[in-house]
Amino acid sequence: MVAGLVAGLALAFHWFGWTSIPGNACGGRFSPCPEGTTPTILLAFLCTFAGTGLVSWRVAELTKVRPGKALPAVLVVTGVILALWPGWQAYAWMRGPVLDRAWQAPVDRPGTVKGVGNWALEGAVVRARTDGLTSYDLADGHERWSMDAPVRESACAMSDTVVDGIGVIAFGREDEPCNTVWGVDTASGRRLWERKITGGAGFGPPTDGRVAADSGVAVALEDTAVRGFALRAGVPRWQLDLGDGCSPVVASSAAGRTRVVVECMSGSAFRSLELVSLDTATGTHVRRAALPAESHWEAAMVLSARPFTLWLKEKDDRGTDAVLSFDDRDRLRGSVKVSEREEDLRVAVDAGRGFDARPALRAVVVGDVLVTAVTKPGEDVPGAVSGYRLGGGGRLWHAGAGGPITALTRLTGNRLAVLAGGRISSLDPRTGHLGKGPLIRDGADDVAETAQLVPGRDDGWILVNADGTGITPPLLRVGP
Numbered sequence: 238m239v240a241g242l243v244a245g246l247a248l249a250f251h252w253f254g255w256t257s258i259p260g261n262a263c264g265g266r267f268s269p270c271p272e273g274t275t276p277t278i279l280l281a282f283l284c285t286f287a288g289t290g291l292v293s294w295r296v297a298e299l300t301k302v303r304p305g306k307a308l309p310a311v312l313v314v315t316g317v318i319l320a321l322w323p324g325w326q327a328y329a330w331m332r333g334p335v336l337d338r339a340w341q342a343p344v345d346r347p348g349t350v351k352g353v354g355n356w357a358l359e360g361a362v363v364r365a366r367t368d369g370l371t372s373y374d375l376a377d378g379h380e381r382w383s384m385d386a387p388v389r390e391s392a393c394a395m396s397d398t399v400v401d402g403i404g405v406i407a408f409g410r411e412d413e414p415c416n417t418v419w420g421v422d423t424a425s426g427r428r429l430w431e432r433k434i435t436g437g438a439g440f441g442p443p444t445d446g447r448v449a450a451d452s453g454v455a456v457a458l459e460d461t462a463v464r465g466f467a468l469r470a471g472v473p474r475w476q477l478d479l480g481d482g483c484s485p486v487v488a489s490s491a492a493g494r495t496r497v498v499v500e501c502m503s504g505s506a507f508r509s510l511e512l513v514s515l516d517t518a519t520g521t522h523v524r525r526a527a528l529p530a531e532s533h534w535e536a537a538m539v540l541s542a543r544p545f546t547l548w549l550k551e552k553d554d555r556g557t558d559a560v561l562s563f564d565d566r567d568r569l570r571g572s573v574k575v576s577e578r579e580e581d582l583r584v585a586v587d588a589g590r591g592f593d594a595r596p597a598l599r600a601v602v603v604g605d606v607l608v609t610a611v612t613k614p615g616e617d618v619p620g621a622v623s624g625y626r627l628g629g630g631g632r633l634w635h636a637g638a639g640g641p642i643t644a645l646t647r648l649t650g651n652r653l654a655v656l657a658g659g660r661i662s663s664l665d666p667r668t669g670h671l672g673k674g675p676l677i678r679d680g681a682d683d684v685a686e687t688a689q690l691v692p693g694r695d696d697g698w699i700l701v702n703a704d705g706t707g708i709t710p711p712l713l714r715v716g717p
Contacts, residue, residue: 334675336661336717339697340378341683341710352703352711353392354595356399356423357691362701363399363423364711365406365594367391372426373712375693382426387417394447395594396455397489397542399423403468405448405455406594415447418457420471430471436460445596446539451490452517458485463497463513465520475520482508486534490517491542496567498528498537498547507533510549514567526567529557538585541602546627548584548600550575560584560600560607562627573607573625580611580635583619583642591687591703601645601653603666606633608653610642622655624669634669638662644690654698656690661698677715685709 345351345366356363361381363372368391372381386392390408393415398404404423409415414436420429436459449456454474455466461484465474479485483501490496495517501508510530514523532553540546540560545567550558559572560582575582584600591597599610599619605627610619619642624633640658648654653664655671659681662674677684684700685708691699697716705711 334717335678336675336680336698336715337678338680338683339714339716341680341714342373342378342380342705342712343710344707345705345711348706350706352592352701352705354395354592355689355691355701356395356404357689358399358423361423362691362699362712363404364701364705365392365395366705370406370421370426371711372423375691375699375714378712378714384421384426384428390417392594394445396448396450397446397539397595398450400450400468401453403429403450403455405450405457405468407448407457414460418448418455418466420455420466420468429469430466432457432466432471432473434459434464435462445594446487446489449488449490449495451495452493454490454517456488456490456495456517458488458497460484463488463495463515463520465517477513477515477520477522479513483511485513486510487537487539487547489539489542489545491545493517494523496545496563498534498549500534507531510534512563512567524567528561529569529572532556538596538598540584540598540600540607544570544602544605544627546602546607548575560609560625560627562607571626571628571630573627573630578614579632580613580621580623582623583610583612586687592689597644597687597689597703599642599645601647601666602627603647603651603653606666608645608664608666610638610645611635620657622664622669622671624666636664636669636671638671639673641686643684643686643688646690646692648692654690654692656684656688656700659684661690675717680713680715683709683713 350366350368352364352366354365360375361372363370369385371383374381386408390410392406393409394407396405402422402424404421406419406421407415408417416434418432418434422429434457447458450468453468455468457464461479463477463485467474479499482503483499486498486500488495488497495515497513499511499513510528512526512528515521516523530551532551535552536550538548540548545563547561549561558575561572562570564570586597601608607625607627608622611621611623612619621637623635626633638655638657643656646654653666655662655664660674660676663672685702685704687703689701693699693714697714700713702709702711
């Protein structure tokens with residue numbers, strides 16, 4: 238029977254080892270191999286040679302004592318069967334946890350559309366495309382509802398959060414302002430209201446925050462003003478004019494306060510870049526503070542609404558290109574330069590390659606720590622993460638991620654999930670400890686560089702892709 242056990246282990250290791258390889262090819266330029274694949278296959282061949290020899294020897298010895306082939310066959314088969322379970326347990330231990338494709342949403346049709354952002358909700362993901370909105374159930378990927386954008390208009394901005402079940406999204410025509418604003422009930426897919434605003438020109442990546450939602454108010458940026466609408470009814474609540482020659486760039490709303498980055502010009506000459514703070518409920522101007530800029534902005538993106546954290550880049554090559562952090566009174570607490578001697582911060586996916594209305598971020602703020610993907614000098618693809626103290630700007634820790642970083646997302650308990658190299662790992666933002674997580678064994682090839690990672694049910698994950706027209710599915714669920 239022992240000989241049958243060894244032969245059974247050979248059979249088990251061959252089966253589990255070879256069938257674990259995703260797409261029949263892994264490693265190198267292919268999908269990453271599950272850990273333990275190589276030792277499992279080596280053990281399979283070792284047990285094959287040992288088992289063949291042992292079975293031949295024991296059958297020969299047994300037939301000398303008791304002629305006939307029935308008993309040796311029964312003993313060998315019994316040993317093979319008994320070996321399958323321990324073989325599986327040994328393989329599972331060597332392999333580690335893996336995630337396989339559970340379902341994927343149907344590809345986008347027509348093939349000319351692309352994803353521009355999404356809202357992750359309890360039990361659903363609302364995905365914005367250039368031609369409208371679609372809600373997907375996280376249990377099975379089935380479509381809950383969909384709604385079309387206005388005729389000839391494309392989704393160009395959306396709020397970073399959904400408040401009381403209502404999201405704010407804006408649309409605009411080709412080469413025209415992003416000036417049609419909707420309030421959407423994300424549970425039913427019903428448009429609650431529509432408002433036309435003045436302007437909205439100048440919108441273009443890399444920025445977001447042309448609309449926001451907080452404290453029962455929808456905030457929208459116009460050419461020279463900030464406007465507030467009742468979030469549920471869309472009724473105009475207030476308007477704050479920014480002054481002669483001043484226009485809003487990006488806004489963020491949280492905890493009853495709206496902050497707006499404002500650029501002021503004197504004719505065609507740059508005058509100032511300022512941070513304007515106002516009460517979200519009433520639109521009352523609270524304070525105005527100068528930002529460290531002396532030329533036009535090139536990138537302005539809110540990384541965190543609370544604490545307010547902004548990535549600001551000037552067009553001047555010698556100007557500011559840093560992540561700025563502010564206290565509750567809008568005083569600059571500290572800054573982290575995007576490019577340092579040791580590494581470059583990769584806080585966002587390159588413009589034009591991902592979600593435009595809500596750009597995909599590779600940076601998360603947890604308390605006083607900025608966690609962001611980074612590259613070494615000369616590299617283009619981030620393969621590590623670093624933590625920086627926002628208050629002082631110094632680097633706290635650095636951790637290799639084991640492969641190209643696709644997405645960061647915040648979890649409960651102030652932990653982060655990092656999708657890198659086809660593996661979803663858990664990161665402690667205080668220490669930089671990266672706990673190795675499960676490998677996406679089946680489905681890794683269908684995760685785009687600009688995917689957004691959403692926690693699903695039963696230890697599963699939802700990958701939301703910008704391009705869902707066939708190369709990658711719009712949504713992909715992977716689970717154990």
